[in-house]
Amino acid sequence: MTERIEPARFAGQTVIVTGAGSGIGRATALRIAREGGRVIAVDISPHNLVDMPGAAAGEFVPIVADVTSEVDISRVIDAAGDRINALANVAGVMDDMTPVGEVSDAVWQRVFTVNVDGVMKLMRAVIPHMIEQGFGTVVNVASEAALRGSAAGAAYTASKHAVVGLTVSSAYMYGPSGIRVNAVAPGPVRTGIETTWGSELGKQRVRASHSIIPKSVDASVLAASITFLLSEDSANINGAVLPSDGGWSAA
Template identity: 40%
Template sequence: MTRIERIAMSSTDSDSRVALITGAGSGIGRAMAQAFAAIGARVVAADIDLGNAEKAAAEIGDAAIAVRVDISEQASVNDLVRRTLGIFGRVDVLCNNAGVLDTMALPADTPIEVWDRVLRINLTGTFLVTHAVVPHMLAKGSGVIVNTASEAGIRGGAAGIAYTASKHGVVGITKNVAWAYANEGIRCNAILPGPTLTGVAAEAANFDPAGVARLQPIISLNQSIAQPEQMAAVAVFLASDAASNVNGAIVPVDGGWSAG
């Protein structure tokens, strides 16, 4: 019996939920995969870097599978959902976590290609995965979506224009999905991480100095650097029955940054 066959058989015999997590190969997504597995969920660790996704799944064991996905491409997203349903038969929790930073450049200095890439991944990607998963949640009358937005989703001075626009858009997607399906058993909430120790921070070498200088007054208000596990814990709560009446919430997980 192959590992996939063992997973499929065990999922048939279990009431545990299935959590599909994008960007699960590193950072917050990897912590989410581990956190959901820790409470008994079966996990689909999806990432554009299959090697990282496989490492994340291997850390969990037979309760997880790894799938490569490019969330900016509809065909890749549809394949991800088909494979998930083929193995587990359902998706109970969707964590739209995959995303990229911009260069922190000021609006007039932001290259069009940076704008296109960041919006395509962060915003359109979140829509594409949601668009592919929601029909299956509707068919079974339940489901939870947790989107990873950002402090930049509620501020204008925490990132460059592309990232800021994309995360404001994720907040909008969250509220729209929550309202649209509130009577259909589907909840949708978002977490807003502040600075967190993730692999995305490696892109800091590409930051635009003039943009960073202008953003510094807001960035300097931050009081802490979070661990990915702190974000994952809130995602698990929002997906749990304890949050059964929480829908459309935009939850800062920033150590008080947004309170300043």
């Protein structure tokens, strides 16, 4: 895919992007900055944020923050300032492919804390600003695991279904306030996300579905889908879960 940059698509806009240090979040932050936006680039890893390129039409404001921490989220909101045009909740972690009969409390809690609590807390912090402004867009990154049972273990699959629940509930509740909330469900993407195999049954069952999985894509392909939903280009779309998966969800 060749990115077609629209230099002013996010001009004058402040967009919070979590997970901005790597993979899909980084590609999304870069795309928004190239298109004129001011990006509040949030990541828990300082190392990931150090080499964000400076040459862009917009601006990067790197914030080392944990999306599960209320204190850190306050710093993110302060850095964003009075007007927050959009939020992309991209930060997320994978599980170890364990089915529910084998899942550990540690894996369940880690995955839910980042993938669900983090998304909810950022939305809870940002939505009041958007209500006051009378506009705003939120894009939550779900997964193919939000659409089917064969893509990951119980914790990750349940967490991404919860992301869809947060998305559609908020789209319904805040639509009349001028706020749109959508989700993207990526298929396989080449990023830094780590997959481990903590269960023989999980490995066998998940691998059995591999023949229908399309080839993995560059993170910039997902950035194109996410920025479409963040921007005015998707003005009539609210509460959608957009598979960006090369057709995996059609199989």
